[in-house]
Amino acid sequence: MAIKTIGIVGAGQMGSGIAQVAATSHFHVIMSDISEALVERGKSNISTSLDRMVQKEKITPPQKRDIMDRIEGIVDMGEMKGADFIIEAATENEGLKLSIFKELDGICGKEIILSSNTSSLSITKIASATTRPEKVIGMHFMNPVPAMELVEIIKGLATSDETFRTTKGLAEKLGKTPVEANDFPGFISNRILIPMINEAIYTLFEGVGDADAIDTVMKLGMNHPMGPLALADLIGLDTVLAILNTLYQGLGDPKYRPCPLLKKYVDAGYLGRKTGRGFFSYEKT
Numbered sequence: 001m002a003i004k005t006i007g008i009v010g011a012g013q014m015g016s017g018i019a020q021v022a023a024t025s026h027f028h029v030i031m032s033d034i035s036e037a038l039v040e041r042g043k044s045n046i047s048t049s050l051d052r053m054v055q056k057e058k059i060t061p062p063q064k065r066d067i068m069d070r071i072e073g074i075v076d077m078g079e080m081k082g083a084d085f086i087i088e089a090a091t092e093n094e095g096l097k098l099s100i101f102k103e104l105d106g107i108c109g110k111e112i113i114l115s116s117n118t119s120s121l122s123i124t125k126i127a128s129a130t131t132r133p134e135k136v137i138g139m140h141f142m143n144p145v146p147a148m149e150l151v152e153i154i155k156g157l158a159t160s161d162e163t164f165r166t167t168k169g170l171a172e173k174l175g176k177t178p179v180e181a182n183d184f185p186g187f188i189s190n191r192i193l194i195p196m197i198n199e200a201i202y203t204l205f206e207g208v209g210d211a212d213a214i215d216t217v218m219k220l221g222m223n224h225p226m227g228p229l230a231l232a233d234l235i236g237l238d239t240v241l242a243i244l245n246t247l248y249q250g251l252g253d254p255k256y257r258p259c260p261l262l263k264k265y266v267d268a269g270y271l272g273r274k275t276g277r278g279f280f281s282y283e284k285t
């Protein structure tokens with residue numbers, strides 16, 4: 001079946017980024033969130049991002065309009081029935097994702113692939129909430145989606161080869177480079193990245209260096225384009241903590257213990273760029 005319409009659950013930074021890329025690649029997009037206001041915020045973020053592309057003359061104003069016209073915002077999940085492929089990009093919380101997949105399983109036709117953009121959660125477990133585990137797969141985009149080339153693709157225990165091939169083909173149609181990873185907590189990307197970020201937070205917590213020093217060492221000394229604390233702020237500190245908890249519990253190794261300072265920041269509502277404050281402060285947009 002040809003994929004024409006992509007359903008995206010969650011209009012946060014990842015959901016809106018995936019919607020932008022899908023609509024730019026000429027797919028029709030149905031994007032949901034839990035309120036009209038959040039759907040509108042997602043659309044407005046896409047519009048701002050496309051405006052920057054117009055300014056850089058990468059797209060024309062009519063092209064921007066066409067891209068926006070291909071994105072339909074919804075709150076009623078029942079409307080996902082019109083989608084040919086689902087990408088779930090809601091908050092990183094296992095209980096939430098299990099209930100979303102159970103709901104989608106009841107709404108979408110049996111032939112529809114249900115994929116998750118989860119950063120760390122078990123695809124096998126998410127698939128178990130459905131009656132079609134062979135059609136459930138991980139499709140892990142990177143942030144910011146329009147700029148980052150990689151998509152990790154994760155097969156759960158029951159995911160079929162056909163589901164894998166279709167998902168890989170879709171990633172390529174979206175202009176991305178797919179890489180297969182096995183279904184273990186954090187897959188490849190976050191198994192490596194998130195412990196490094198956690199260690200950077202411990203380095204701050206223990207007073208080895210301040211936030212500027214830590215990020216400068218990693219940028220100038222290790223040639224990273226972005227320091228680990230600024231990257232944590234970009235990912236969202238709530239998401240970083242959720243991924244660490246998945247690594248800690250899923251792998252049962254104390255080396256993944258989340259730094260207490262990270263927990264304190266999340267408790268305070270310092271979630272990084274999305275709230276204007278994390279390890280660094282940001283002008284709210």
Ligand SMILES: NC(=O)c1ccc[n+]([C@@H]2O[C@H](COP(=O)([O-])OP(=O)(O)OC[C@H]3O[C@@H](n4cnc5c(N)ncnc54)[C@H](O)[C@@H]3O)[C@@H](O)[C@H]2O)c1
Nearest residue numbers: 010012013014015033034089090091092118119141143235
């Ligand atoms: N932030 C990153 O760098 C990054 C990178 C790759 C993958 N991810 C993953 O992508 C997913 C989303 O992360 P994000 O950074 O966009 O978070 P976010 O907080 O920006 O957005 C999450 C959105 O999901 C919405 N949501 C919650 N419950 C919902 C429901 N039942 N139906 C529809 N929408 C619902 C929230 O209202 C929110 O708008 C998570 O699984 C995360 O682990 C994040």
